[in-house]
Amino acid sequence: MKKAHRNGAVMRRVSRIFLTDVNTGKADIVRDFLHQCRDATQYFVDLFWQRQDVSADLADLATVHRGRDRFGITTRLAQALAKQAKESCRAAHANGHRKPRMHHWTTTLYSHFFTLDAFAGKHFDYALRLTGSGAPRLLLPLHSTKHLHGLLAQGWALAKTVRLGWRKGRLFVALLVEKARPTSKTTGDVVGMDSNYKHGLVCSDGQTTGDAAYETIQGFAKRQKHTHAHIKSLMGQGPQADRLEQYPCPLYRRFALREILSPRNVSSAFE
Numbered sequence: 001m002k003k004a005h006r007n008g009a010v011m012r013r014v015s016r017i018f019l020t021d022v023n024t025g026k027a028d029i030v031r032d033f034l035h036q037c038r039d040a041t042q043y044f045v046d047l048f049w050q051r052q053d054v055s056a057d058l059a060d061l062a063t064v065h066r067g068r069d070r071f072g073i074t075t076r077l078a079q080a081l082a083k084q085a086k087e088s089c090r091a092a093h094a095n096g097h098r099k100p101r102m103h104h105w106t107t108t109l110y111s112h113f114f115t116l117d118a119f120a121g122k123h124f125d126y127a128l129r130l131t132g133s134g135a136p137r138l139l140l141p142l143h144s145t146k147h148l149h150g151l152l153a154q155g156w157a158l159a160k161t162v163r164l165g166w167r168k169g170r171l172f173v174a175l176l177v178e179k180a181r182p183t184s185k186t187t188g189d190v191v192g193m194d195s196n197y198k199h200g201l202v203c204s205d206g207q208t209t210g211d212a213a214y215e216t217i218q219g220f221a222k223r224q225k226h227t228h229a230h231i232k233s234l235m236g237q238g239p240q241a242d243r244l245e246q247y248p249c250p251l252y253r254r255f256a257l258r259e260i261l262s263p264r265n266v267s268s269a270f271e
Contacts, residue, residue: 008181009180009181010178010179010180010181011178011179011181012159012178013151013176013178014163014174014175014177015145015148015174015175015177016173017142017143017144017145018170018171018172019140019141019142019170021124021141021143022140026138026140027171029136030164030166031105031166031171033135034105034107034164034165034166035166036071036073037077037105037107038104038105038106038107039071040067040070040073040077040081041081041084041088041102041107042085042101042102043067043070043071044082044084044085044086045085045089045099045100046099047063047066047085048086048089049089049099049100053089054086054089054090054093054094055090058082058083058086059079059083064078064079065078067081067082073134074133074134076112076133076134077113077135080108080109080110080134081107084107088102104165104167105166105167106163106164106166106174108161108162109130109135109161109163109164110160110161111160111161112131112133113130113131113132113133113135114128114130115128115129116128116158116162117129119141119142124142124143125142125144126142126144127139127141128140128141128142128162128173142173151177152177154179155179157177157178157179158175158176158177189205191203192204
């Protein structure tokens with residue numbers, strides 16, 4: 001039996017694109033499809049949880065056919081939904097949680113359900129074509145986003161998997177991008193780090209970062225929509241900004257940015 005394993009050699013990120021230009025007919029078809037997938041996934045979750053089957057083995061064919069006949073879907077789609085259900089059960093069991101509840105209408109589609117190509121025209125950037133195998137046959141045009149452009153510019157590549165979802169009356173596509181994980185360093189000095197609000201990140205060798213961002217946050221009259229983006233734009237830019245880009249280790253920059261931009265820290269500046 002083939003087993004599912006996490007690929008530790010690859011890093012993955014997600015870029016979500018809301019389909020604001022899709023027509024109503026297509027949106028209704030996709031919404032009904034996602035609703036059916038949610039119900040089928042919950043059905044498989046109930047079966048696996050009742051059987052206490054949280055192994056990494058893929059679902060057996062009898063279980064797949066049981067879900068296929070109940071919801072009138074294809075065997076290939078039933079296999080994909082059963083795989084997602086089993087992954088949810090395994091994660092919940094490993095973390096000591098209760099039986100998962102599929103509240104969100106989100107489905108992972110693998111390469112045999114879709115193709116993603118450049119759009120044949122100037123009005124859109126990508127064309128997501130659902131090719132059947134249980135998914136509806138239709139074309140969904142996509143606009144690229146600044147977030148996706150940034151990931152692709154940094155060397156990330158589009159994966160062979162997408163997530164299709166419906167949230168608060170809006171249809172979205174989550175494109176997965178991946179990149180090879182860099183090898184960990186085995187030589188060099190060991191530096192201790194401590195994160196805090198005022199100084200961002202303090203290292204045992206005397207390096208500090210985050211001082212200017214704290215002063216900028218205190219200078220805001222109140223928290224507004226632009227404050228979070230403004231603070232983030234200060235990272236490593238200008239003479240009065242943080243000196244994050246001067247540090248050779250990206251780990252320093254990531255920890256400092258996470259500490260400074262955490263909701264509890266930004267909110268406390270306006271209390």
